[in-house]
Amino acid sequence: MEGELAAYTDGDDPLSRFDVPVSVSDIPRDIFDIVQRECDDPDEGFFGPDSVISTVFGERTLFLGVPTGIVLQIAHPKVGQGVGDHGTLSEHPIERLHRTFDAFDAVLFGDVVSAVRAAVIVRTLHERVRGTVDDDAGPFDAGERYYANDPDLLLWVAATLVELPLDTYEAYVGSLSPRKVEQFYEEMQVFGELMGVPADAFPDSYDEFESYYRRTIESEIVESEAAKDVVEGFIDRAPATPLVRYLTGSLLPPGVREPVGMAWGPGRERLHEVTSACLRSLPRSLVPDRLQYRRRVRCYRERVARPDQ
Numbered sequence: 001m002e003g004e005l006a007a008y009t010d011g012d013d014p015l016s017r018f019d020v021p022v023s024v025s026d027i028p029r030d031i032f033d034i035v036q037r038e039c040d041d042p043d044e045g046f047f048g049p050d051s052v053i054s055t056v057f058g059e060r061t062l063f064l065g066v067p068t069g070i071v072l073q074i075a076h077p078k079v080g081q082g083v084g085d086h087g088t089l090s091e092h093p094i095e096r097l098h099r100t101f102d103a104f105d106a107v108l109f110g111d112v113v114s115a116v117r118a119a120v121i122v123r124t125l126h127e128r129v130r131g132t133v134d135d136d137a138g139p140f141d142a143g144e145r146y147y148a149n150d151p152d153l154l155l156w157v158a159a160t161l162v163e164l165p166l167d168t169y170e171a172y173v174g175s176l177s178p179r180k181v182e183q184f185y186e187e188m189q190v191f192g193e194l195m196g197v198p199a200d201a202f203p204d205s206y207d208e209f210e211s212y213y214r215r216t217i218e219s220e221i222v223e224s225e226a227a228k229d230v231v232e233g234f235i236d237r238a239p240a241t242p243l244v245r246y247l248t249g250s251l252l253p254p255g256v257r258e259p260v261g262m263a264w265g266p267g268r269e270r271l272h273e274v275t276s277a278c279l280r281s282l283p284r285s286l287v288p289d290r291l292q293y294r295r296r297v298r299c300y301r302e303r304v305a306r307p308d309q
Contacts, residue, residue: 014102015114020121027120031194035112038190042112044304046194052176052184053108053191056169058297061279065168066097067244068251071231072160075260076220077137078146078153080227086129086148090233107194109300119194123149126196138222155201156220158192159213167251171272172279182206223259231260246271 038046047053056062070089074080083089089096106118129148136142146153162185169176176184185206193199203209238244249262250272257264289298 077224137224
């Protein structure tokens with residue numbers, strides 16, 4: 001193989017908006033290894049329509065958890081500092097989210113070429129995100145360096161992309177069996193590796209992962225002015241700010257709300273419980289696919305549908 005990787009196969013090419021050309025020579029060795037190990041059907045990509053990833057991330061209700069996921073990542077002082085120094089989330093939240101989903105969906109639901117291309121683009125963009133922490137924040141001292149491709153920071157971001165989608169799915173759709181949860185965790189480890197998380201950085205099981213997740217919130221998610229500034233900028237510039245603020249707080253772990261300045265109380269908690277119960281009780285067989293499932297996921301499933309299905 002030589003030359004630049006081909007464009008997206010689902011019609012348009014959202015990855016072109018990143019303006020980061022990717023050639024075969026740009027692909028790191030570890031991504032080649034992941035392709036050989038994990039990809040059985042190049043057209044299906046890394047996960048396939050029968051994956052738990054397809055089940056969880058295929059739901060439109062996933063979007064209800066997006067604000068929480070963003071804030072949860074930024075709540076880490078080094079991530080928040082990096083987004084504040086280098087990102088555009090506070091100034092252009094919708095454009096930034098579109099770009100994030102373009103890359104995210106290409107990895108999860110693109111053919112293998114698109115997925116690899118997206119992974120290389122993300123790693124390339126992260127390579128430029130370096131700097132120092134402005135102020136003391138918990139275990140992090142002012143002047144301490146951050147780097148977006150730091151394995152510890154990559155693991156935290158990947159962890160939020162495991163836990164928050166599961167929380168969102170459980171809140172608004174229903175519970176997954178323990179076996180499905182473990183399978184989802186294993187699939188998301190592959191996603192994390194594509195993003196640059198070392199394979200041996202992941203805890204061995206989902207139970208051990210949950211312990212890591214809780215420890216990180218307790219020890220590293222602390223009040224940070226840089227993180228709070230980015231969070232407030234994102235929420236204040238988002239459409240329907242009161243709704244976004246409510247959705248953000250609804251799924252945040254209690255230990256994270258205070259560090260990011262997110263007010264919450266019994267009234268909002270009760271409203272969240274009632275709203276979640278109503279959505280979970282909807283008869284899903286009566287909801288049209290175009291309302292229940294995300295467009296890009298529907299296109300993916302149609303593209304890879306087997307003749308006997």
